[in-house]
Amino acid sequence: MALTAVIRVPSRALLRPWARLRDAALGWIEPAGGGGVEVSAQRFASQKVLVEPDPAAGVAVMKFKNPPVNSLSLELLTELVISLEKLENDKTVRGVVLTSDCPGIFSAGLDLTEMCGRNPAHYAEYWKAVQEMWLRLYLSNLVLVAAINGASPAGGCLIALTCDYRVMADNPKYCIGLNETLLGIVAPFWFKDNLVNTIGHRASERALQLGLLFPPTEALQVGMVDKVVPKDQVQSTALSVLAQWMAIPDHARQLTKNMMRKPTADRLLKQRDADIQNFVSFISRDSIQKSLQMYLEKLKQKKG
Numbered sequence: 001m002a003l004t005a006v007i008r009v010p011s012r013a014l015l016r017p018w019a020r021l022r023d024a025a026l027g028w029i030e031p032a033g034g035g036g037v038e039v040s041a042q043r044f045a046s047q048k049v050l051v052e053p054d055p056a057a058g059v060a061v062m063k064f065k066n067p068p069v070n071s072l073s074l075e076l077l078t079e080l081v082i083s084l085e086k087l088e089n090d091k092t093v094r095g096v097v098l099t100s101d102c103p104g105i106f107s108a109g110l111d112l113t114e115m116c117g118r119n120p121a122h123y124a125e126y127w128k129a130v131q132e133m134w135l136r137l138y139l140s141n142l143v144l145v146a147a148i149n150g151a152s153p154a155g156g157c158l159i160a161l162t163c164d165y166r167v168m169a170d171n172p173k174y175c176i177g178l179n180e181t182l183l184g185i186v187a188p189f190w191f192k193d194n195l196v197n198t199i200g201h202r203a204s205e206r207a208l209q210l211g212l213l214f215p216p217t218e219a220l221q222v223g224m225v226d227k228v229v230p231k232d233q234v235q236s237t238a239l240s241v242l243a244q245w246m247a248i249p250d251h252a253r254q255l256t257k258n259m260m261r262k263p264t265a266d267r268l269l270k271q272r273d274a275d276i277q278n279f280v281s282f283i284s285r286d287s288i289q290k291s292l293q294m295y296l297e298k299l300k301q302k303k304g
């Protein structure tokens with residue numbers, strides 16, 4: 001990947017402690033004596049989230065890279081939020097395409113191993129990171145376009161739903177949807193709200209209860225995605241769409257986006273701690289742990 005953009009990062013001495021952790025996570029290194037440092041965009045490519053900026057176009061492509069299936073591990077979620085924050089603060093970037101670096105998979109959703117056989121403190125930390133990812137994406141000032149180049153169940157679908165526009169590859173093997181009930185778990189209310197805001201109440205009720213995973217043409221019909229194109233055109237189409245959305249003055253578009261989305265985000269913001277407690281007690285139940293274990297086993301046996 002050849003990247004040439006240069007990003008100015010303030011001296012670590014001036015940053016809060018968490019920012020030092022962020023620098024470490026992203027692999028930024030400050031030279032001795034540091035008074036601010038220029039890092040090439042190549043450094044911006046962290047391990048699990050690759051960011052390819054195109055300052056001339058005012059856009060960036062963010063690629064998830066957590067093989068084999070881009071499961072949303074705590075590490076990936078943390079990197080995603082940090083990378084997004086960095087793009088939000090970068091005046092040269094107004095729009096981002098979210099896509100996958102893993103062939104055939106956009107994202108397999110939340111990492112089941114983060115929700116199985118761990119302790120309550122871990123579940124709480126993990127859920128806070130999931131909330132943070134959703135809030136940051138859903139309320140982003142940037143134009144976000146999902147280039148869905150593979151399967152996109154559950155949390156993968158949620159990421160796509162936070163975007164302003166969704167382009168999906170036309171391969172009928174790729175499915176998208178909130179399939180939580182198939183795992184014996186329940187989509188949280190804010191997953192549901194995001195879906196209802198996208199496809200409407202009746203379609204959501206059906207999709208959520210049945211845990212429907214839609215192939216691309218059905219996803220288009222129900223409004224879960226906005227455009228279906230051949231696989232090799234997914235990213236270029238997403239970039240064209242981005243350019244159209246970026247033709248609108250930022251301030252007017254951003255205020256409108258906020259007006260449409262803030263009430264939904266506020267529902268979670270008002271009860272974040274209670275939502276974490278709900279998640280921890282729900283996921284800690286023996287019956288739920290058994291369901292998740294069995295589901296994971298089934299995924300593993302599929303191969304054999």
Ligand SMILES: CC/C=C\C/C=C\CCC/C=C/CC(=O)SCCNC(=O)CCNC(=O)[C@H](O)C(C)(C)COP(=O)(O)OP(=O)(O)OC[C@H]1O[C@@H](n2cnc3c(N)ncnc32)[C@H](O)[C@@H]1OP(=O)(O)O
Nearest residue numbers: 071108109110111112151153154155185186279282299300
């Ligand atoms: C009262 C209620 C209150 C509160 C509610 C609280 C909480 C509940 C809500 C929690 C929300 C959860 C949302 C989620 O996102 S759950 C995750 C759902 N994801 C899935 O169902 C997808 C599962 N995966 C697949 O279907 C396939 O893997 C996929 C189509 C993505 C790819 O298929 P492929 O054939 O290419 O790969 P596999 O051989 O299946 O998988 C390769 C290895 O990856 C492992 N794997 C797959 N998915 C996950 C995952 N999500 N997390 C962790 N690991 C995953 C799989 O086991 C294989 O592992 P190995 O065998 O190689 O070890």
